Amino acid sequence: MKLCFALALVFTVFSALSEEITSSEFKERKNDIELKVEIPRKAIAGTEIKIRLLMTNKGKEVVTYGESTELRGFDIKLVDNDYSPVSTTKYWDAIGGNSANSRYVIRELAPGATKIVDFNISRVFDVTVAGDYFLTVSRMFNVLTKNKFSIEVSKAKVVINEPSMESK
Numbered sequence: 001m002k003l004c005f006a007l008a009l010v011f012t013v014f015s016a017l018s019e020e021i022t023s024s025e026f027k028e029r030k031n032d033i034e035l036k037v038e039i040p041r042k043a044i045a046g047t048e049i050k051i052r053l054l055m056t057n058k059g060k061e062v063v064t065y066g067e068s069t070e071l072r073g074f075d076i077k078l079v080d081n082d083y084s085p086v087s088t089t090k091y092w093d094a095i096g097g098n099s100a101n102s103r104y105v106i107r108e109l110a111p112g113a114t115k116i117v118d119f120n121i122s123r124v125f126d127v128t129v130a131g132d133y134f135l136t137v138s139r140m141f142n143v144l145t146k147n148k149f150s151i152e153v154s155k156a157k158v159v160i161n162e163p164s165m166e167s168k
Helices: 002-020 090-094
Strands: 023-030 033-040 050-057 063-068 074-080 104-109 114-120 131-141 149-161
Touching: 023 149, 033 131, 033 149, 050 131, 063 131, 074 114
Parallel strands: none
Antiparallel strands: 023 033, 033 050, 050 114, 063 104, 074 131, 131 149
């Protein structure tokens, strides 16, 4: 009886914790800089799908990075389950995408600092069809020095579900 109660309690706590986890994390680290991508677990086709990009300086030196108006200096690619590139949206094409017309500024990331960018991938990519997708995000650092380097998080899985047919 006590064992059944203990198992039920563990199951309840685990269920509650799993409901609180709302995103999947993918990360890479290079030269004391960590690039992390958080992807929502409950993405719905045809709706806003926001990913969170975090850059953390775990080192002791300041690093620099370029930031642009559109993709904010990130190189973002999305492919479908067959590894075919996903089409960009009409909106993205109409504004010229991540063109050379973007404003580009150099920023600093101090030791211990984290820069967080929320990015709506449905503004750039046509994610109106449910399925499994794979996201690649990369970023260049120290772009104006001979010590420049890039970090890439690749094959971060994005699961996009069909919209619910239930009435709300």
